Amino acid sequence: MRQVAISLERSLARPRRRSVRSLQEAVAAYAFMLPWLVGFFGLAVGPMAASLYLSLTDYSLLAPPHFIGVANYVRIFTQDPSFYQSLRVTTLYVLLSVPCRLLFALAVAMALDQGIRAVGLYRTIYYIPSLMGGSVAVALVWKKVFGYDGVFNHFLSLFGWQGMDWVANPKTVLYTIVGLSVWQFGSAMLIFLAGLKQIPAELYEAASVDGASRVRRFVSITLPLLTPTILFNLVMGIISSFQNFTSGYIIGDGRGGPLQSTLFYTLNLYLQGFSYFHMGYAAALAWVMLIILALLTWLLFATQRYWVFYFDGQEKG
């Protein structure tokens, strides 16, 4: 804050000499930003504006769109049971997969943070599922693993349990997809590892001197100091889980089945747009999803004053 004030003073004191130079700097800055700006406007802002327009139209993909106002939005909330079903499936998925994945990632990160040798190697190995987990190939393997004749049932039979077809059963298929998501804990783990490294060692030392147990140290030092990292992982996790598509498409039957139990929000959106000729409606669904995600993120940030602790000498408030 103080630095900003000083530089502000300076720039006010010598306005003329700086103007030429600042212009040059600005040009240079924009030149550096150009690739990003092109991408941002060409690949993000442009398509978003187009999708906002399409969401207000009846667009069958094959005929030009025609404007119908907010009719699509009205239909989403009043006439479309598949919207609520997809919201139910997705919410359940987010509620299960995000906490499980974060817990798992934290556990592995803490295990790797014990100063063991070849941490880099383990880190890489545990990160691999995150790279592959979103792929079609792994989803196909997953489907086989939890199929009637899959590895999972063979494993269960070792204990004398009779398995079933976990991916064909509408009651269990979502849990197998949650399992696949938990398996992709790598990026959350890396961020937790970085967060753990940030915690000053002297705090632990002081706590040990005071006779604090491992559990006590975890609860009183690690967890509070890690809350900003947890918040970040939570927000990123919720956003990415909400947008889950591939595993639902492949492990389910690609149409949300069995019994609409894999009808993820994005899958419903895809079907409406590309399969059912309702691209305008799909665009409206996308905007509703954006609003839902924005609200969730805002909600999380609003609650952070109650549970997130920033260790920078002063409390955030």
Place this chain on the structure above:
Amino acid sequence: MKRSTTFVGVACIGLSFATVFGASGSALAARKAVQAHQAVQKKQAITLTMMWWGDPSRAERIHRVIHVFEHEHPEIHIVGQFTPFSAYFDKLNTQLATQTAPDIFSLGSNINDYANKGVLLNLNPYVGKVLDVSGVPKNLLTYNTFNGHLYGVPSGVNAYAIIANKNVFQKAGIPLPKDNWTWNDFEKICVTIHKKLGNSYYGAYNDAGTGDAFGVFLAQRGHVLYDAKTKKVGFTLKDAEDWFTFWSRLQKEGAVLPPDLQSSNPNNAGTSLVESGKVAMQFAPANQIGSFQGYTKDRLVLLPVPVGPKGHGTSLGESQILVGYAKTQHPKEVAEFMNFWVNDANAIQIMGTNIGVPVTAKMRAVLKKQATASDLQLYNYCDQVAKYPSPSTPVYNIPGLNEWANDLSDISGKVAYGQLTPVQAAQQLLADAQQVVASNQ
């Protein structure tokens, strides 16, 4: 410091411009290279793209047909691409929306979805010139004609049937049903097979969610899924109620496959339990018998669909329709290929009955000489079906076929899992069908 910043800035601007122009420059270079390549291959100046659905064995046949065609028309080159059925229409819709659709592609009973959206090539200018459709039965041409424009040629004729595993019938000690068997006979046989062979054997797949089977059921009662004239749903609440009640009763009797086994073993060639003999029968297009037989040593046979209250089975229809893209650069060549597809003896011999029985009598005669046992069954069945009265007006699928098919399969699943009663299911099905029709006009 100052100078170096400026320099970096300028360099960067230069660089980004270089990238932009470099990209277009390289595109230009690429285009030149392509042109040069085309100049070398002057004979193949025209490239057409073609897309169809199906498995690799169908692709192999079609590629051979294309090869023969290219040999006869050295100036035309055809690039084929194929997708599994489940993803086919999603892909096609996307390509049509971005105006990158293939010049030639396949459609089915959903041709109305596309013809009415103006994306298909009008073949009228080519009929009688490069495209000879004189051998194609009138009613098939009528089917593909909208507002006086012919939009497609039939790839083959087909009829809906039941594929049955004869070994299962023998094991259960019951004879194969007679040709004029009824839906009640179907039920009795399913129950008997389940009782005689035990718990892991079933009489049939639960085909309540199969749109084509429902269509057959409706036609037997003098109704249709969709009435193209009035642009309204053509079945009644009673139809749907009877349909769901029938299958739901069979399920309670243990006569048909339970829903979880059904979703882990879809009734397609290669995954169907009819092949492994766990299930005795399933509904399928008759020409699939060859593909199914390829996956099992058991003897598979074609049975006619059970007859309805008026004694009717089903009628012949088009298995697939070859259509052109309205915005193709080479409409004449597209028509030439269609002509080859329908009328060339080589092409027919290569395709066999993979997409159905050839539509012209002349080409059927060509095929009968090389018929396999499965083929013979197919011919006999088609001959038999041809005796039933066929509907006077063309019967199309509900516009918005993908959405309708999904609704039907969802609702029938809910009945199978006991979440809906047949009566509730019928109400929902009719409401959904009306909504789908309304949103696809």
